[in-house]
Amino acid sequence: MAFPPKFIWGAATASYQIEGAWNEDGRSPSVWDVFSQTPGKTYNGDTGNTACDHYHRYKEDVAIMKDLSLPAYRFSVAWPRVIPTGRGAVNQKGLDFYSRLVDELLSAGVDPWVTLYHWDLPQILQQQGGWMNPSISDAFAEYTRAVVDTLGDRVSNWMTFNEPQCFVGLGLINGHHAPGYLLPQTDVAKAAHHSMVAHGKAVDILRAKGGSKYTIGYVPTTQAMIPATETPDNIELARKAMFSHTPARELFWTISLFSDPVYLGKYPDDILEIIEKDLPKNWQDDMALISRDLDFFGINLYSGKIIGTDTQGVPCVLPDAPGKPQTALKWNVEDETLRWGTRFMYERYKKPVIVTENGLANSDWVHMDGKVHDPSRIDFTRRYLLGLEKAIDEGVDIAGYFHWSLMDNFEWAEGYKERFGLVHVDFTTFKRTIKDSAWWYRDVILSNGASLH
Ligand code: NOJ
Secondary structure (H helix, E strand, C coil), X not given: CCCCCCCEEEEECCHHHXXXXXXXXXXXXXXXXXXXXXXXXXXXXCCCCCCCCHHHHHHHHXXXXXXXXXXXXXXXXXXXXXXXXXXXXXXXXXXXXXXXXXXXXXXXXXXXXXXXXXXXXXXXXXXCCHHXXXXXXXXXXXXXXHHHHHHCCCCCEEEEEECHHHHHHHHHHCCCXXXXXXXXXXXXXXXXXXXXHHHHHXXXXXXXXXXXXXXXXXXXXXXXXXXXXXCHHHHXXXXXXXXXXXXXXXXXHCHHHHHHHHHHCCCCHHHHHHHXXXXXXXXXXXXXXXXXXXXXXXXXXXXXXXXXXXXXXXXXXXXXXXXXXXXXXXXXXXXXXXXXXXXXXXXXXXXXXXXXXXXXXXXXXXXXXXXXXXXXXXXXXXXXXXXXXXXXXXXXXXXXXXXXXXXXXXXXHHCCCCECCCEEXXXXXXXXXXXXXXXXXXXXXXXXXXXXX
């Protein structure tokens, strides 16, 4: 079999990582402005103040998408542009930017896929407790309504939250991401729960506007757990490891903690045992709202771990072979990441899966011939897409794939150290150069995956 005829091919970005214009047209600071502008928080002191200057150059960027025959583009809306005070007045100028962007995309034949929250919380809401404050879900509902009222006549594909594990885990537990807190489990569990309540409220608003015409999903992340060999025992070990908090990962990084409530209407038993005492009072009353029906399961997948048994027969993550291939950020290259990652998600959540992000960090530069040659990105993506195709062959319902990222951008705490884009961005002149991988991806798109072989 091959990729299905209506397979969605796309590329993705996020507001803070590309827009710049951090203090223009009424936008207020987000937690990421405050964090990145604090010395010592990001690599090289890099900030998203200007990023790719996409706010001013979106027309050029959409023209590139058109050149690349990109059918779909996933981007996020910056909450502090839309409701700069967190609650109350809507900033029309902020919304107008996204309205112009959507019009530009549609006239270039690119279908917009909008993420409502990709980590840029208005700082003013952080000062009121951020995700720890139960009223945040009402603030998020107001913001969602403003976005949907403006874009909802032209956008029909929506994602509520991107990688809740990161803004909760990296943001509130170990301080690597904004707002940079080191909080105890009792606060973090509440923040996680409130984010899922906010998700539910947003889904209700989206459905009220678009009904079944809208395609709505949620986007957690995980590392794929890959069976060392394809025996039923090893497959079962990998499946278990994928959804449990031990031994492979920390509690608030576990995908089931954030996805079971949303797709299955309950917390996983093993996790509930640990966090129930910390959840907000009467948390059970929220579960119906949290688990409104969705159209797809979005998953960001980059890497995997090999699961097998040690010499005593005890299940474990197998150690890396010396010199194992890694990307520039030292993430393992595992060809079967998309195959097993999507398969386990589909089995458990029973929704069409969309790979909402996948790609690699690379140290690309403009070569002396003026082009950007990035054979590693081509090889990586080919391996991963062949793995995805295998999953399709094995019966997994996979509706789409979005490459991360359309263009090089601000990689959070890693600043501009490495590059994830199909398009190279010079962060001094803002010149865009289409990389070899982007032209290669265009052929993949135009052949609906046939050129991978
Ligand atoms: C996940 C995040 O959603 C995105 O913002 C980030 O840049 C990529 N992964 C790469 O780390």
